[in-house]
Amino acid sequence: MTETEFLVRADKILDNIQDQADEWFEHLDIDVDANREGQVLTLIFNAKSHMVINAQTPLQEMWLAAPSGAFHYRLQGEQWVNTREEGPNLDEQISILVSSLTGQPLNVRI
Template sequence: MTDLEYQNLAETLLARIEARCDQLNESTDADIDNQRVGGMVTLAFADGSQVIVNLQKPLQEVWLAARSGGYHYRHDGQVWRDTKTNEEFYERLTASVSEHARMPLVFSA
């Protein structure tokens, strides 16, 4: 994948996360404070915990850090997949955000 293709896919991913947080804040009691600085989105929760998604441009990866651990994702041509477990990015994001928010929430492509 070219650097431009990576950048477009990764930027789309971050924008979707931000938009979904806004939707969840409007439709649920989740109260997710999302802030974006460059290639990083920080999701902060009422208990002070955070989920962080950031771009690793030199590696063409997206990294997710949460209470449950750190995860590295590469785009396989269709979706972002964990480099170790092959788990799809939105599956882990959904599980992590639900854990931090203490309520079931869903993120998808």
């Protein structure tokens, strides 16, 4: 995949997550603030717990950092898979983490 193709995919992922966070705030009364600067999206839950999702363009990876740890994902086929260990795909991991941080089951679509 070219750098441009990666950036298009990364932007779509970050836009989708930010849109969903805005929906959680507006429709589910979840205290979440979504801030985007370039290829970095920061979600702040209850004004204290941070989750950061960002594009690592040179590696063509999406990185995720949360209170419970850091994760790296690379596109394989149509799935963003964990590069460090066997585990949930990117969307599944984000869903697990935001559900834990909010105390509500949330299904993130990337």
